[in-house]
Amino acid sequence: MNRNQNTVDTSGLDNIFNISPKNLQSQISAVEKLIALGHFQEAEHLCDQLIARLPNNPAGFVNLALIALKQQNSEIALERCEQFLRRFPNNQPLLNYKIESLTSLERFNEAEELCQDICKLFPIKPIGFIGLARISIKKQDFKLTLERCEQFIACFPNELSLLHLKSAALINLERFEEAEQACRLLTERFPDSPFGYAGLTKIALLNQDFKLTLERCEQFMPCFPDELSFLHLKSVALINLERLEEAEQICRLIIKNFPDKPLGYAGLTKIASLNQDFILTLERCEQYMPNFPDELSFLHLKSEVLINLERLEEAEQLCRFLIKRFPDRPFGYAGLTKIALKMQDFKLTFERCEQWASIFSFHPSFLQLKAEALIGLSFFKEAERISIGLVDNYPKKPVGHLLLARISFQQGDFQKSVERCYKLLESFPNDIHVSQLLANTLIALFRFEEAKHIFQQIIRIRPDKPNGYFGIARVAAAQSQHEETLKHCDYIIELFPTKIEALSLKGNTLLALSRLEEAKILFEKMVYDFPHLVNGYVGLHQLYRKIEKHHSALDAILTAYQINPINITVINQYVTLLELMGKTEVAYALLERHVNKLKHDACLVPLVNLYSKYGETSKILVLLENNNRFFSENVDLQIKVGLALRNKGNIIAAFTLFQNYLDNNNISLAALKIKFRVYEQLCLLQSIIENQGLFRHHFLSFISLPKPYLFKNPLYNEIVERIKTGNFTKCENFLDQDLDENPSNMIALFTRKIVEFTKELNDISAVFSESYLDIGESPVSALKVSEILISRIKNKTPTSMIRLGDGEGNYLTYPPQYEHWQNNDIEDIQRVWWGDVKIEHEDDKPIKALFAESVLNADILGIPDLVRRVRDIASFDNLANHRHNRGIEAIFHHLSVNKGLFATKQKTILTSCHSHTDLEFWDLYRYILTNVSKVTAITCHPDFARVLHDRFGITTVKTILIPSEHRHSHNFNIHEENNCHYPDYFERIINELTVEKGDVFLVAAGFLGKIYCNEIKNKGGISIDIGSTADIWMGYSTRMEHEYLHPIL
Known part of the structure; x- marks a missing residue:
């Protein structure tokens, strides 16, 4: 194999007829050289001269047909072949070019008939047999191609084309050992032909051995410097090795040498796509x-980039065109499947x-997409089966292993996901997708330093990619290191100015x-x-929401929705607003519309x-009937269905639904986030079933049913009992031992936090007059609180009953580790309550x-309960990141540091911050207000007096009207929307508040309502902080917990 091709000097070729007008062979040779060099106009000019001088010689006609084929103009080539064959009916080159033209135009039946005729006409010539083999390979029927080649090679054992087609069929069938033998046979018999060498190189490429591919290209290219296939294979190898600058150079060389071939242009487009420069990719397409x-x-790359840009309607149109134009290729079908996945459908x-997987069984992308769909549907066992199949069938590709690690991650088994990722990195140490999943899992395990180290490794492997830099920014963000996050984001944006995720993270920070x-x-x-992307508009929407400019927020999110109307994040934020x-x-x-017309299940x-x-x-029940399978696959929806069944009176059906879930669902972190709510509802239903006749009115006969806060896991039965008896030391020792053996046991970590909170709650309760009364859990405790209030109303004892939620906590003494957050948190909660009112920190003292005086002076004080804390722990990966949590921790910190002051009073009763809705749930307001004929209400609802009369028979109601909480000002009390509760109304109400001894006040006034309650008590009245219960009575739902308060029986 030692063939050196020198550059051909074309000067004088177009004057060949003047030099040797009688030398036919030199004239034909000149035409062939011009065609080989791609000088088609000059070649066509010589052909015309040749035909004019020798009209009965087929050479000029044959080369005109060849020129059209070389220019990829199959229609003109076919016309010329048919025209010239009338003059030279059995000319083999013309017949061959006609077969090629028909095959290129995918007129396979005509091409097949022509080949069969040629085989009969020339049974000892290979032309027709080669044509049949080419037709089958063009149709991607590789098995038929192989059968035909083996059949025809028996007759034509030294025919290069048949040996080449056989090797190509074996390569496409992934029978690489046989293909390699066939290619080596080609190199032995035809050392001056590139086909065998190109086949060996392609085998290395398909085996994902890109280094060997590159070595073979560089070995064989000097012998075939003008061979397109080696340049193309080299560019593909460099792309897969992510040596993109070198790949771009090769692609530009291909374009220079073969400007009429698409491969160089396609390579440049692929490089832009791999650089995640989707705009450039689209421009090049x-x-x-x-x-x-x-x-x-190009059609395939354009469809992929449209999917990445979330221009899904355009992508779907293009994929359907791909299917119509190339019905035997998988790309259009795979594109439609990816669109469905992108929509989270x-x-x-x-x-x-x-x-479609059965049609393209050889194509692994459908199996991968199927596994991802099953992961999305929580069908983890089936997804794992498919992933294992991908591992077995494609052991040199990481995709199956990566899916297995993702399955573990989605199941909440983070430790197993980490183990799988580390094992996968042994085989694919430079695969940044594996490293990214590993680092993200480590973040979920709060192993931040380890995650940071993995992202640094990604940077070392691919310093030209944003993945590692962005990961380090995410590690900082996960730890609430906001200044550090900003530094990283600025660095990423400097290196990768189009990295939209970094811009979004910076904005959110x-x-x-x-x-x-x-x-x-x-x-x-x-x-x-980036006007075509939703990120900027979503950011503006969040900004305007934060400063309570809802109309501006609506404009921003509406624009985002118009850009991408099927983005579930955009839809959710749009609906919330x-x-x-x-x-x-x-x-x-x-x-x-999205559910019923567009079949968008994610909605x-x-x-x-x-x-x-x-x-x-x-x-809800109608939706269940129409979408039963989807409901059965989504546990959170099952909870909603259970609540719906309960609210319709189908108590047994709801109980069975929850019990089946608990019996059948394995414990995982993903399930953990909703499992507590399942137990909560199950216990409530048990209470209803056991006390059906007594449920709403005969509270004295109720027995308190403690909730099983933990799970049906024998390992934790002992913990449940110890928590109930307050034996916290043994609980902590048990869990610490468990965590020593398995530091990543998320159930134990979760339980440890619950134990710590319960212990803290008990420690604080010890200095108050009553043990903590959890009136949400126990109707007996609820009745006790009610009777205390009834007694105070009868005796006209001045009383203040207030509740502290996370917002109120933002105004109390912060623990030292959160002190630097307090000013920001107060500004945030002020905007929620009062809108654009800006109170300087010195002015709000x-x-x-x-x-603080109102808290100290309260007779019944509602604080965050275990139910709320469990939900927080289950919902947030890092509680320190959230204002809500900092507010709750401030409440307990404030009570703890002021225990001495509370102890001197010896009368405050602690209960739940949800006591206002708990009393509504047990229907105890009717009991409390039975003998009350006159109340004063501080509320934002002008029609509140009518509701109190209709609901409780209260005949005399004085209403002190205030603006609503700013974030709900568009819902009701609209005429007060532009007025601020603080400071205008607050100062007037405090100054004008008149109270006679024993007057009952129902206060629904948010944070300032706690101060009103204290002022009422100081003036001799009885104040009950009913909060958002007033909204429920008026028919509004303004809090998450309200969904539990619709009539049960």
Whole structure:
């Protein structure tokens, strides 16, 4: 194999007829050289001269047909062949070019008939047999190609084309050992032909051995410097080795040497895609496609980039065109499946995989997509089976192993996911996707330093990619290291200015730091630079929500929705804002359209949540009938169905639903987040079933049913009993021992936090007059609180009953580790309560003092309970990151540091911060207000007096009207929307408040209501902080827990 090809000097070739007018062979040779060099116009000019001089010689006609084929103009080639064959009916080259033209045009039946005729006409010539083999390989029927080649090679053992086609069929059938033998046979018999060497190189490429591919290219290219296949294979190897700058050089060389071939242009487009520069990818597709309108690679790359840009309608149109144009290729079908996955429509993804995987059984992407759909549907066992199959069938590819690690991650078995990732990295040490999953899992395990180390390794492997740098920024963000996060984001943006995720993270971090003007400038720039993406608009929406400018927030999220109307994050935020603005019917219509017309299953969850919140029980059950499979696959939806069944009176059905879930569902972190709510509902239903006749009115006969806060796991039965008896030391020792053996046991970590909270609650309760009364859990405790209030009303004992939630906690003394957050947290909660009112930190000292006095002076004090704490622990990966948690911890810190003051009073009763809704749940307001004929209500509802009369028979009601909480100002009391509760109303109410001894006040006034309650008590009255219960009585649902308060029986 030693063939040196020198550059051909073309000077004088077009004057060949003047030099040797009688030398036919030199004239034909000149034409062939011009064609080989791609000088088609000059070649065609010589052919015309040749035909004019020798009209009865086929050479000029044959080369004209060849020129059209070389220019990929199959229609003209076919026309010329048919025209010239009438003059030279049995000319073999013309017949061969006609076969090629028909095959290229995919007119396979005509091509096959022509080949069969040629085989009969020339049975000892290979032309027809080669044509049949080429037709079958063009149709991607590789088995038939192999059968034909083996049959025909028996007759033509030395025919290069048949040996080449056989090797190509074996390669496509992934029978690589046989293919390698066939290619080596080609190199032995035809050492001057590139086919055998190109085949060996392609085998290395398909075996994912990109280094060997590159070595073979560099070994064989000097012998075939003008051979396109080696340049192409080298560019593909460099792309897969992610040596993209070198790959780009090769692609540009291909374009220079073969400007009429699509491979170089396709390579440049692929490189842009791998660089995640989707805009450049799209530009290159649209630039090159007009020159190669039937080139599959551009259509495929364009569909992929449209999916990545979430321009899914355009992507779907293009995929359907791909299917129509190339019905035997998998790319259009795979694209439609990826679109369904991108929409999080896992059911449709699964159905499309099922439909098309059997047709393209050789194509692993359908198996991968099917596994991802099953993961999305929580069918983990089936997903694992498919993933193991991918590992077995494609051992040199990481995809199956990576899916197995993802399955463990989704199941909440983070430790197993970590183990799988580390094992996978032994085989694929430079696969950054594996490293990313590993690092993300380590973040979920709070192993931040280890995660940071993995991201640093990614940077070392791929310093030209943003993945590692962005991961380190995420590690900082997960630890609430906001200044550090900003530094990392700025560095990423400097290196990768189009990294939209880094821009979004920076904007969100600025929001967390309340650097609102900087955040606004950034989000507006994102909108300007990336108008086709939703990120900038979503950021502006979050900014305007934070500062309570709901109409501006609506404009921003509506634009995002118009850009991408199937992005579930955008839909959820749009719906939340519509609901917040009182446009609940619009929110219903939006979600119902997505579920019923667009079959967007991902919208079922938010729609059910909305129905549940507003008590639309019947609608939930209708959705269940129409989407039963999806409901059965989503545990959170099952909880909603259970609540719906309960609220319709189907108690046994609801109980069975919850019990079946607990019996059948293995414990995992993913299940942990909702498992507590399942137990909570199950115990309530048990209470209802056992006390059916007594449930609503005969409270004295109730027995307190302690909830099993932990799980049906024999290992933790002892813990449950110890928590009940207050034996916290043994609980802690038991859990610490468990954690020593398995530090990543998420159940034990979760339980440890619950034990710590319960211990803290008990320690604080010890200095108060009563043990903590959990009136949500125990109807007996609820009745006790009610009777205390009734006694005080009868005796006209001045009383203040208030509740402290996370917002109130933001105004109390923060623990030292959170002190630097307090000013930002107060600004945030002020915006929620009062809108744009800006109170300087020095100016709010008086109100802080009044509030602290109200807490100290309360007779019944509601504080966060175990139910709330368990939900927080289950919902948030890092509690320190959330203002809500910091507020709750401040409540306990404040009570703890002031235990001495509370101990001197010896009269405050502790209960739940949800006592207002717990009393409503047990229907005890009717009991408390039975003998009350006159009340004063501080509320934002003008029609509240009528409701109190209709509900409780109270005849005399004085209403002190205030603006609503700012975030709900669009829902009701709209005429007060532009007025601020603080300071205007607050100072007037405090100054004008008149109270006679024993007067009963129902106060629904938020944070300031706690101060009103204390002022009422100081003036001799009895104040009950009913909070959002007033909204329930008026028919509004303004809190998550309200979904539990619709009539049970």
